[in-house]
Amino acid sequence: AAVEHQLDASVDIEYHDRIASTNDRARELAADGAEGVCVLADEQTGARGRLDRPWESPAGGVWLSLVYRPDLPPSQVPVYTLAAAVAATAALREVGVSAEIKWPNDILVDGEKLVGILTEMEGEADRVSWVVVGIGINANIDAASVPDHATTVKEQVGDIDRGALTASIIDRLEALRNAPEDVPEAWRELSTTIGQIVRVETPGETVTGEAVGIEFPGTLVVETDDGKRRIAAGDCEHLRP
């Protein structure tokens, strides 16, 4: 069940029927100096979301983690998260799924979560040594096997060719990586967040207002009663107007 599809990007696939977490395995490979590797699994037993939240990963999913070693300061790594969201959303739309991005990296269909993205990195102040981009897609999975408020590709359009989807995502991500300054605009076109009234929980405070823009490397611009606020990271909720 490995990826038998031709990849344009020069990425080696390491496939596992079952693994604890593809991100953990990718971090191991990254620490050993790997780059251009994709760890791919059918099932995960200890997958993680952001803030160490658990990520349900039954058999039939597309659970993958890519290792890159870009020449990038850590402050620009959020562009990888945005690029991963764009790549996954575009690839899913190609197979007929009406996927939309909610800032920064949730991919939803009618408000139900279909994909999660977890970007991790290590490095110095001025340059990262590696970036691991983890993408989890509820692909050929019954809706009953994922949490409430989640959906699956199978529920939306039926089973798909997971190898073709994986190849499409990796190639799209490669193209986006090569033009990072174009990523925010590509993200905006696939996102529902801009134009919405949002409430963003950041580590320090809660910001409420209209989301009016996205800026490199992934900064959300929110118009509040006290003027424009630029937010680098947080959990975002769309409020009904």
Ligand code: BTX
């Ligand atoms: P997140 O913190 O935004 O979302 C985690 C939350 O999503 C959980 O607390 C739960 O409410 C909900 N959730 C859990 N499992 C699912 C699911 N299968 N579908 C929809 N909602 C769910 C998102 O974190 C980032 C997830 C990254 C997962 C990938 S999979 C490949 C790689 N390996 C790994 O360990 N993590 C990444």
